[in-house]
Amino acid sequence: MPGPSRKRSGSKVRPDLDFTLRKIFGKDSFRPVQREVIEAALAGHDVYLQAATSFGKSLCFQLPAVVDFGITIVISPLLALMSNQMAGLRAANIRVETLNSSTPMEKKDLIMDDLKSGHPMTRLLYVTPEYCLGERFRDTMKIVNGQQELARIAIDEAHCISEWGHDFRTAFKELKWFKKEFPNVPMICCTATATARVREDIITTLNLNHTTLKSFTMTTARPNLHYEVRYTSYSEDRYTSDFLPWLRAIHTRRQTHPARSAELLAASERPTNVSGIIYTLTRAETEHLAARLTADGIGAKPYHAGLHSDLKAAHLAGWVANKPGHDIMVATTAFGMGIDKANVRFVVHWSLPKSFEGYYQEAGRAGRDGKASVCRLYYSREDRDRGVALFTREQQRNSHAAKNSSGGGMTASGRQSVEMRGRSLQALIAYCENVGACRHKLIAKYFGEEEGDGSGTAVKCEWACDWHKDPGLLKRRKELGLADEEWCATQRETGAYGEYDDYD
Numbered sequence: 001m002p003g004p005s006r007k008r009s010g011s012k013v014r015p016d017l018d019f020t021l022r023k024i025f026g027k028d029s030f031r032p033v034q035r036e037v038i039e040a041a042l043a044g045h046d047v048y049l050q051a052a053t054s055f056g057k058s059l060c061f062q063l064p065a066v067v068d069f070g071i072t073i074v075i076s077p078l079l080a081l082m083s084n085q086m087a088g089l090r091a092a093n094i095r096v097e098t099l100n101s102s103t104p105m106e107k108k109d110l111i112m113d114d115l116k117s118g119h120p121m122t123r124l125l126y127v128t129p130e131y132c133l134g135e136r137f138r139d140t141m142k143i144v145n146g147q148q149e150l151a152r153i154a155i156d157e158a159h160c161i162s163e164w165g166h167d168f169r170t171a172f173k174e175l176k177w178f179k180k181e182f183p184n185v186p187m188i189c190c191t192a193t194a195t196a197r198v199r200e201d202i203i204t205t206l207n208l209n210h211t212t213l214k215s216f217t218m219t220t221a222r223p224n225l226h227y228e229v230r231y232t233s234y235s236e237d238r239y240t241s242d243f244l245p246w247l248r249a250i251h252t253r254r255q256t257h258p259a260r261s262a263e264l265l266a267a268s269e270r271p272t273n274v275s276g277i278i279y280t281l282t283r284a285e286t287e288h289l290a291a292r293l294t295a296d297g298i299g300a301k302p303y304h305a306g307l308h309s310d311l312k313a314a315h316l317a318g319w320v321a322n323k324p325g326h327d328i329m330v331a332t333t334a335f336g337m338g339i340d341k342a343n344v345r346f347v348v349h350w351s352l353p354k355s356f357e358g359y360y361q362e363a364g365r366a367g368r369d370g371k372a373s374v375c376r377l378y379y380s381r382e383d384r385d386r387g388v389a390l391f392t393r394e395q396q397r398n399s400h401a402a403k404n405s406s407g408g409g410m411t412a413s414g415r416q417s418v419e420m421r422g423r424s425l426q427a428l429i430a431y432c433e434n435v436g437a438c439r440h441k442l443i444a445k446y447f448g449e450e451e452g453d454g455s456g457t458a459v460k461c462e463w464a465c466d467w468h469k470d471p472g473l474l475k476r477r478k479e480l481g482l483a484d485e486e487w488c489a490t491q492r493e494t495g496a497y498g499e500y501d502d503y504d
């Protein structure tokens, strides 16, 4: 059954999707399933889209916004993520605007006037979930809908709605206002990281129309990514013993093969270096590691929430443009969701990330052009214990804060969120400790993908993980690389992990 009976969705004119894809978005063809998602959205269905990092989810709400009548509201958690998408749309001459806390008042008035004009020029409006709580915004939406100009609501990174998801944000939950107020306006929700529970939570919280909902849940598989865990300990300097030699070897390979060098130059890359991201847990670590790389003649810049916005923008622009001195971004998780640079050849996690979903998201910044790229995670048992200690400390702090503010301790949803993060961290630790299975399969399993269910969608790994490459070597590396459990237990007892900075 088609969707709502809105004034213009009944139009008999079928937009030429292939033409728009080529002419406006500059792409040759749709990737598998993109067309089906777009057609469902245009037919007025509510759509749930879960697909791997770099699948091309944004196009699934951007293209309908261009060919359909009315305006599409895009709700996105991060200003950086919005800017990234908006820059791409503007380059394609698509009228796109944003309203957020930093939009100057005059600009806000101009945008609002356009929205309420009865024939808005704006095709897509990007807002944060917090902005959607405002009375002025809500009143404007009511006017736009009254004029039958509200085409659809797109929610990017929709897992932020669920307390069982990572990166939960209270304001995301309040997006249920849209369906309550405009039951006939279709929604499209996109995410790369949702477990079955999170998926159900998103659909229920937003009150998506179950009878007409089109749900697309695709594999998380990224076959071009080579996942590997490197075992290490605090008695070893992973920089000198492992990372630097590995990086230097890549540089040598790129420079010493004339054909490869020519290919890189043609793609505006420099054979003397390689583009990558290193994730660290704290701001101090980003600065320290970037300085160390620079001292060794490798272009690297730090990126974290404590840097001045001009400096962050300069570091990002230099890195995106493959500018000398900007080859590696050493970043906290402030740099992640929505970063869409095609030729990132490696993502390194310098230590254990906070959650399984965070790991998958961040690793997913690599190889977005489909070419082989490496995702390397340094794992030590000291990092593990430090991660668990930080999580416990955060949990205790939240619990005290809840007790002090309400007198009654943590709410059920607060407990859910903590429980989820604890499970996710434990799952990531188990993933790292595992030397007996394919990394791609372990990731798929975490996100609830069935193995060998006959659908032909089972995750395939063609030597693209450390286990497939050499299971024996992987086992030996683990035995030799990690500190032994007895020593770690003594460290824990003496409170060695209490002194570390919090995540930032």
Ligand SMILES: Nc1ncnc2c1ncn2[C@@H]1O[C@H](COP(=O)(O)OP(=O)(O)OP(=O)(O)O)[C@@H](O)[C@H]1O
Residues within 6 Å of the ligand: 027, 028, 029, 030, 031, 034, 051, 052, 053, 054, 055, 056, 057, 058, 059, 191, 192, 337, 338, 339, 340, 364, 368
């Ligand atoms: N049909 C297509 N042909 C070629 N490139 C495409 C196509 N669709 C999308 N892309 C490109 O793929 C890249 C990834 O798209 P997008 O940023 O939408 O990914 P995503 O699914 O939102 O991923 P993530 O969840 O990791 O942010 C973009 O550079 C986009 O331009």
